[in-house]
Amino acid sequence: MIKYPGGKEYKAPKTKVTLSHKSSLANRGMNLEDDINQSNDYYNEIGRCLIYKRPTPINIVKVDYSKGAHIVDAYFEKQSTTDYNGIYRGKYVDFEAKNTKSKTSLPLANIHKHQIKHLANVIKQGGLAFFIVEFQYYNQCFLIDAQFIINRYESKEKKSISYEEALKHGIEIKSGFRPRLLYLDAVDQMFFN
């Protein structure tokens, strides 16, 4: 949920708010994006990294200049890269967050081809690329190496990552108060150990 001046609230259409099966962690936010943004705010503030969400790209059709630059006609555009990037431990970091309500798997259908291509390019350039995947049913988040998902995406077999695979190949991200998601600890474990 993004708060705007004047107390208005705008809910980005891409993120569906759903109460998870087990919402036992009182301090967890309403959705994955909130949790990551709050975690980045905290991590950036203490100087552990510098990671930001890319703004949602908007296609602007009409601007009314009569009262300042006021956008009166525009629509959402699909992000051609990923949601987050920045620097951590001197390395370029790039990742995408995805959640699933399914008990069994994350379908890869909602990962765009250009995002896969982008993350493959990040790896080629020597950056760290991963996904943060939330299985809402289990109230669990995993860090999954982008290469694992790229391989699956490009294979002719099944087009999903099962919960068992997330458990086996991913690293579970611990929750806390500040940050809500201790995802950099999982990054340490995956890329720096």
Add this chain to the structure above:
Amino acid sequence: MIKYPGGKEYKAPKTKVTLSHKSSLANRGMNLEDDINQSNDYYNEIGRCLIYKRPTPINIVKVDYSKGAHIVDAYFEKQSTTDYNGIYRGKYVDFEAKNTKSKTSLPLANIHKHQIKHLANVIKQGGLAFFIVEFQYYNQCFLIDAQFIINRYESKEKKSISYEEALKHGIEIKSGFRPRLLYLDAVDQMFFN
């Protein structure tokens, strides 16, 4: 100039199109942002780097869902970071583009405090931070180390970078056809020599 589906064109209000004093280079674009975007498209395509413009942040006040997600009320927000970031030669890269019509200097008044803070943080994290500064009168672009501008910004003296300082402390960016601005050559010279 951003092209939208249906042939509509939208000119971002922050970039003022002005014909430069010497517009001798036939293939130069209409403005600095265009030139950098086209250069990044080219560099990304040949795999020399992976650098993108961050989308302009928009504050959305009202969305009409009756005909898809259609934004009917929104306004521009100031970028809290910089315009461009990505990865080059394995390093995190972050920069801002500024142009000036002045013959004598780039006033620092149009660089925001949070951008200075952001670039200082990039340097702390071990990233490469710089400005691409265009002196329109001379039709010249310079790569200037962010640290140089941060120092000036924080000093109590004059609040500008003179053309002579750009010549002395900056690296002139050569123009071409593809890419229009060979700015990575200047990055090589400044950070990798």
